[in-house]
Amino acid sequence: MKDSKGLILVYTGNGKGKTTAALGTALRCLGYGCKVCMIQFIKGDWHYGELDAVKRLAPDFEIHRMGKGFYHIMGDKVPEKEHREAAERALAFAREKMLSGAYRLIILDEILVSVQVNLIPEKQLLDFIQDKPDTIDLILTGRGAGDAVIQIADLVTEMKEIKHPFQKGIPGKKGIDF
Ligand code: ATP
Ligand code: MG
Numbered sequence: 029m030k031d032s033k034g035l036i037l038v039y040t041g042n043g044k045g046k047t048t049a050a051l052g053t054a055l056r057c058l059g060y061g062c063k064v065c066m067i068q069f070i071k072g073d074w075h076y077g078e079l080d081a082v083k084r085l086a087p088d089f090e091i092h093r094m095g096k097g098f099y100h101i102m103g104d105k106v107p108e109k110e111h112r113e114a115a116e117r118a119l120a121f122a123r124e125k126m127l128s129g130a131y132r133l134i135i136l137d138e139i140l141v142s143v144q145v146n147l148i149p150e151k152q153l154l155d156f157i158q159d160k161p162d163t164i165d166l167i168l169t170g171r172g173a174g175d176a177v178i179q180i181a182d183l184v185t186e187m188k189e190i191k192h193p194f195q196k197g198i199p200g201k202k203g204i205d206f
Contacts, residue, residue, distance in 0.1 A: 030111075030145045032163075033162055033163075034160065034161070034162055034163050034164040034165045035166070035167070035182040036157060036160070036165075036166050036167050036168070036180060036181045036182050036183070037053070037165065037166070037167045037181065037182065037183045037184075037185075038168050038169075038173050038177060038178065038181040038184040038185070039139055039167065039168070039169045039181065039185050039187065040139070040147060040169070040170060040172065040173035040184065040186055040187070041171065041173060041185075041186035041188055041189075042171055042187070042188070042189050043187035043188045043189035043192070044102070044184075044187060044189070044192060044205075045170055045187045046169040046170065046171075046187055047137050047138075048128060048164055049074055049112060049169075049185070049187075050066065050068075050135045050167045050169050051078055052065065052160040053127065053167060054089060054133060054155070057132060057165070059090055061088075061129075062075070062086070062088075062132035062133060063087075063088050063089075063090045063132055063133075064090070064128055064132070064134075064135065065089075065090045065125045065130075065131045065133070065134050065135040065173075066082075066090065066092070066133070066134075066135040066137055067087075067091075067092050067094060067095060067118055067121060067122045067125065067134075067135070067136055067137065068091065068092065068093045068095060068118075068137040068138060069094065069095050069115055069118050069119075069136065069137065069138040069139045069141065069142040069147075069148075069170075070095040070096075070097070070098070070099055070115075070138040070141055070142060071093050071095045071097070071137070071138060072093065072095045072096050072097030074100075075095070075204045075206065076206065077101075077202070077203055078091065079091055079093070079151075085155060085190045087191060087204055088125070092121065092180075093205060094114060094117060094118035094121065095111075095114055095115070095138070095142075096111050096114045099141075099145055099147065099154050099186060100145070102118065104148070106126070111147055112155035114145055115142045115148050116148070116174070119136075119139075119148060119153075119156060119176070122136055123156060123159065126129060126156075126160060126161070126164060126166075127159070128162070128195075129161070131164065131165070132163070132165065133140065133162060133165045133166075133167065134154045134164055134165070134167070135166075135167040135169070136166070136168050137170075137204070138169060138170045139153065139168050139169070140168055140169060140170030140171065140172055140173045140177065141170035141171055141172065142170070142173075143170075143177075144156065144171065144172035144174070146192075150174055150176060150177075152174055153168075153177065153186055154180065157171050157180055159179075168181070175196065
């Protein structure tokens with residue numbers, strides 16, 4: 029698979045399924061012996077099942093949570109500066125991982141939210157994409173993909189909410205939502 033040209037895939041929109049689509053793609057890629065690294069922006073302490081699942085796939089699959097939790101919602105008390113520094117650290121770390129040559133697939137989970145809320149200037153993400161080695165596939169997730177990212181991507185899928193249990197007051201479910 030080393031000879032095929034790497035793609036830029038974007039999962040965006042307000043419906044559910046962006047992060048899980050990225051995880052599904054990772055699973056598929058792992059099946060061919062490829063190494064996968066997912067870096068999560070925004071996401072902080074909240075527990076997700078995939079964090080434990082990937083331990084069984086180590087060292088081929090890594091997830092690094094590098095956010096400070098919800099930004100400006102759900103009673104966020106983290107100073108702006110800390111959110112910003114965490115986002116910068118995450119992007120710098122992702123760049124190191126991408127350029128290390130160790131991975132075939134790099135996933136920047138929720139990066140598009142970080143850009144949308146201005147924790148990361150869009151230009152920095154575009155520069156990151158520009159620096160992507162040819163052989164690496166890159167997945168970007170998060171609501172609100174901007175026009176420039178959509179332009180540059182090879183695949184853009186918008187998850188569109190038709191129905192969500194949340195509308196009926198059903199809270200997030202273990203194994204489905206986290
Ligand atoms: P998932 O991680 O399940 O693939 P996602 O990445 O598309 O979802 P995010 O915008 O990252 O969704 O939101 C993360 C959390 O919000 C998940 O627990 C998800 O189930 C929940 N969620 C996603 N879409 C909706 C929605 N339309 N209404 C309410 N909750 C949602
Ligand atoms: Mg998500």
